[in-house]
Amino acid sequence: MDDDFWDIYWESHLQTMENLGKQVAIQAASRLIRHLSKEVNHPLRLLELGSGEGQVIGTLLDSHKQLCDRNNSFGVDYNAQSVTRCRKDYPGLRVDQADFTDPVILGNLGKFDILLLVNALHEVFSNTFDAELGEVDIPAAKNNVLSALRGAVNCLEPSGWLVLFDGLEQTGNPSETIELHFLDPQARADFETFAKQYHPFNIQFTQLNNPMNVQLSRHSFTRYITKSIFLGKRLWQTEQLESYQYFTEQEFRSAIDQEGLLIKDLQTLTMNDEKWRSRVEIITPGIEFPDEHILILAKLSPGRSQKSII
Numbered sequence: 001m002d003d004d005f006w007d008i009y010w011e012s013h014l015q016t017m018e019n020l021g022k023q024v025a026i027q028a029a030s031r032l033i034r035h036l037s038k039e040v041n042h043p044l045r046l047l048e049l050g051s052g053e054g055q056v057i058g059t060l061l062d063s064h065k066q067l068c069d070r071n072n073s074f075g076v077d078y079n080a081q082s083v084t085r086c087r088k089d090y091p092g093l094r095v096d097q098a099d100f101t102d103p104v105i106l107g108n109l110g111k112f113d114i115l116l117l118v119n120a121l122h123e124v125f126s127n128t129f130d131a132e133l134g135e136v137d138i139p140a141a142k143n144n145v146l147s148a149l150r151g152a153v154n155c156l157e158p159s160g161w162l163v164l165f166d167g168l169e170q171t172g173n174p175s176e177t178i179e180l181h182f183l184d185p186q187a188r189a190d191f192e193t194f195a196k197q198y199h200p201f202n203i204q205f206t207q208l209n210n211p212m213n214v215q216l217s218r219h220s221f222t223r224y225i226t227k228s229i230f231l232g233k234r235l236w237q238t239e240q241l242e243s244y245q246y247f248t249e250q251e252f253r254s255a256i257d258q259e260g261l262l263i264k265d266l267q268t269l270t271m272n273d274e275k276w277r278s279r280v281e282i283i284t285p286g287i288e289f290p291d292e293h294i295l296i297l298a299k300l301s302p303g304r305s306q307k308s309i310i
């Protein structure tokens, strides 16, 4: 079956999936499964760390039954509710309720052809919250992400691939300020909720003369705008706890290189800018809406030796 078939297949099968980022990750992993299965002569074993309700790994296994080894593929997630839902929605999918940052857990899983990390590592970053600081301890959090990535990559077969999809930190001066104009009172009120309730970082802003205009750092702006679609929705309860942003593109490149992987494809994407533009206008000249996500496909380089997690 050719790429045109799969484009049409995914267009209809992913229609009900609200999260556009997840759709992009699934389609990229599907292309990789089709490509890799021509190179290796066994059904592919998939591992998803932070598999949640299983939509990514479950959909991929269901759609590529002939090419994947469902019985030896795994999802890992520490959230009991998500694991229960995953087992219900994808019967037969093997999913462990466990912490994927625990080297013992990963050491017992075996080796896999494709490792999926979809919107998972930003949670490892966000969980490194320092109560005294009142914010995420950035250097410690980045180290935790690097160790988690190392442990995960150690689960790959020598011919294995990584599919990583996550939020993206902006380059440039993070404290550079930017002026925003909210397009309606609800958007202004939602911003107030964001500034009060966003947990990973303190959000400071200056109210300007126009009640609909504020000034804040680009750092805070990126955090606000990428969460703005959840404000006023039930999902805000969990979304308020997590920072999507942790690594810049350069930091992703160097983390992946350090783990002995070769990047074969890297894309930065923005999925929700139409929704953003309906809420706010950037007044400061020369500043654009940020790139929201990064998608990386990387392959283990031939001479990579097993690295220690510790």
Ligand SMILES: C[S@@+](CC[C@H](N)C(=O)[O-])C[C@H]1O[C@@H](n2cnc3c(N)ncnc32)[C@H](O)[C@@H]1O
Pocket (backbone or CB within 6 Å): 022, 049, 050, 051, 052, 053, 054, 055, 056, 076, 077, 078, 079, 082, 098, 099, 100, 101, 117, 118, 119, 120, 123, 124
């Ligand atoms: C945003 S969800 C993404 C779920 C799934 N990858 C998807 O795209 O549908 C992130 C998931 O990672 C899980 N998670 C985060 N840190 C984890 C850890 N250290 N161990 C196991 N699961 C973790 C959370 O429980 C959550 O279900």
